[in-house]
Amino acid sequence: MTIDVSPISVLISAIMSTYAFTWVFFAVSSLTYHAPKTRREKSTKSISVFIPANNEQNVVGNLISDLLNQTYKNFEIIVIPHNCSDNTEAVAKLKAATDSRVRVLPLRTVESGKTYPLNHALSYAKGDIILELDADNRLPSTTYLERAVQYFEPPVNADAVQSKLKTANENANLLTEVQSLEYEAFAHIYWGGRNVWNLSCTVGGTGVFFRKSLLRKIGGWDNELTEDYDLFCKLEKAKAKIIYASDLISYDEKPTTWSAVFRQRRRWIKGHTNVMMKRLSEKKNFADFLYMVHPFYNVAWFLSNCLMAIYLLTHSIHYWYPPVAVWVISSLSVYLTVFVVLVRSDGKRLLKYIPAHFIFSSHWLPVFLLSPFTKSWGDAKTAHSGETKTKEN
């Protein structure tokens, strides 16, 4: 029996095993995750809800209506129509005419990017807590804000709170079903699993609350393709307490076509890599370091496949070519943990899409290879139809 122990084979195996182990570790940990307990006492904190909107006339009105239906009344809504060429501003102003808590702050900038409207709103915000939402979000639960403010009070005293993100258009087609599965598993495993070990949950770009004082202290959002990940790094540096609250649910629309999926995820990879290059030298814990350098996992996976193909085509594969064994074991363990997590969380309906997700997950390789060609936010804009159904959770 021959074992290939060439440096490249060992390196690839080490990278792939590390990521598989990390995934399984947080997946197992997440099985004990519960949303932090709050006291359910009256809070006096006010909330400023930011809705950056770039040509979102189809959806922005629905979100404003959901917010105006909330049981918690101490909030303002700041809609920022940014470089719009449609009726987003008019739709928002129509809502503002019916309720003085809605403010519309149109913005035009030469460059595109979500951080421009967010920082613009931050300079006008009156609330103690900032809620960042995307215009396509829906909030079917009327107690969403009421429960959220409790996390900023004792005993939790969070600095930032990430809501659970569910898929509003889950039933649109097979592509949205598998994305829903992916989000359900990722949130529970990575956000919940990290919180179990008192590690901060990474923040997504939507459905996330922040203390305004902290956000201003760290200088708001930097203009990155993944401004959410960059902000997470800044919050970590400021030693913020970021929790995942699975009882707060916001819905968003997922892309329904392959080109839209590719566009969105190319931006994620390019943005993540940019932030990695910018912040690699900053001090961080091991879990954050692994999360930061995860594009290398894609490189390892891609190289592993190329090497295996070369071996097969030229001089036969060795019996224990380590990456083969590592790939099989890591794939099986990852999908086994996804299965268990979906059963334990409320994702049982998605179990039947696991085989489809296996095929879907291969998109990360071409997306990774195409990511350097993403230039700006303008290349990556996802259009939203608003044709979604949400249900009270």
Next chain:
Amino acid sequence: MVGIVFTLVLSTLIGISVIIGTLSVLFLSKKRGKPLLKELGIETRKDSILFAIVFLFTSSILTILITALLTAVDNALGVPVGGVFG
């Protein structure tokens, strides 16, 4: 012999999976009253190219993996092999 049986079992399993997968997608598209291509997230030519690329990647990875496993079985049995072109 073991290699042949292994190949047959794997081929049968893959064949059954492809049939079940195709029928599931057809069933889903009929249930939602959507054309098959829309159910698969394909609305433009670009979508079909990207879908084909993803499918190709998955197939390549699985082919490489299965071939590697089969070769490993042959190696374990002491059958001399020299790669696909060997």
